[in-house]
Amino acid sequence: MTSYLRLYGLKAITLGAALSMTAGLAIAGDNNVTADQIIHALQPKPVTRGLSIGAPQVDPSVKAKEISFLQTVRGRKTRSLSLGEREEIAEIAATKPNIDLDIQFDYNSDKITQTSMPSVQALGQALTNANLKGSTFVVAGHTDAIGGDAYNQDLSERRAETIKRYLTEKYGIAGTDLVTVGYGKTKPKDPNAPMDPINRRVQVVNMDTKTASK
Numbered sequence: 001m002t003s004y005l006r007l008y009g010l011k012a013i014t015l016g017a018a019l020s021m022t023a024g025l026a027i028a029g030d031n032n033v034t035a036d037q038i039i040h041a042l043q044p045k046p047v048t049r050g051l052s053i054g055a056p057q058v059d060p061s062v063k064a065k066e067i068s069f070l071q072t073v074r075g076r077k078t079r080s081l082s083l084g085e086r087e088e089i090a091e092i093a094a095t096k097p098n099i100d101l102d103i104q105f106d107y108n109s110d111k112i113t114q115t116s117m118p119s120v121q122a123l124g125q126a127l128t129n130a131n132l133k134g135s136t137f138v139v140a141g142h143t144d145a146i147g148g149d150a151y152n153q154d155l156s157e158r159r160a161e162t163i164k165r166y167l168t169e170k171y172g173i174a175g176t177d178l179v180t181v182g183y184g185k186t187k188p189k190d191p192n193a194p195m196d197p198i199n200r201r202v203q204v205v206n207m208d209t210k211t212a213s214k
Contacts, residue, residue, distance in 0.1 A: 032118040033101060038126035041099035042137075042206040066092050070136055070179070070207060078157040078180040089181050093138050098205040100189070103163070110158040112166070120163065123204065124171035134177070135208035139163050141182045142201050145194035149184060157182030163202060179207070 069092070073085060081089075103120055104113040112120055126132060141156030160180040167173045188199040 032116070033099070033122055035122040035125035035129070038099055038101075038123055038204070039129050039131055042097045042126065042135075042204065043131055044097060044206065044208065066207075073179050074136065075176040076179070078161050078182055079154075081181055086181050086183065089138060089140075089179065090183070090187065093140070093205040093207065096205045096207055098203055100201040100203045103202050105159055105162075108155070110155070110162040112162060120166055121170075123163075124167050124173070127167065127173055128171050132206065135206050136177055136179065138179045138181060138203075138205040138207055140203045140205065141180075141184075142187060142189070142199060142203065143185045144197060144199040145185045145188065147185075149186075153182055153184035153186075155182075156184045159202065 069088060073081065073089065101119055101123065103116040105111060105116075106113060127137060139160050141158075141160035143152040143156050145152075147155075157180070160182050164175065164178045164180045167178060168175050185194065185199070188194045188196075189201060190196055190198055193199075
């Protein structure tokens, strides 16, 4: 993943998709992120005279296939996604604008800590901004490698669902615009240090294929 902000207590997840993304924003440390930072990271690359800046042109057939697939996962419960669907989400998300958020949760819990609430609130403000509102976003949960596979998978799914629930209840964001997915410890940010806290993150990915025009 290109960008990150951690998101948990001893067990954490990521928001958006746990892959090696190339179009995100890196924000290090334990500080809360601002809505402007999130908007900047998630905005599509502008297009000038038919050429995208910093991103390749999207084949119309590929774009149509992505949209069709996203329609099948919109509104689904996180734990209902199959392994194949999770991997397809990750594959599509790998080329999209993204940001990793450092949102901490209570130990072995999906309850957001008070110190991380500013980042969650900033996310809500960003996703309701006119520049992003109406896009489809992936909220992906990731953990470090401490603990078993099933434990981490469940925890990442529950935490992603918590973020979605907060955004829909507090900011009125349509649930169908938020695709939640958990990757547990299967997609570490740093494969060479799978137990490092850097791997605990919630990644948000803008899956909308529309681009802004200048």
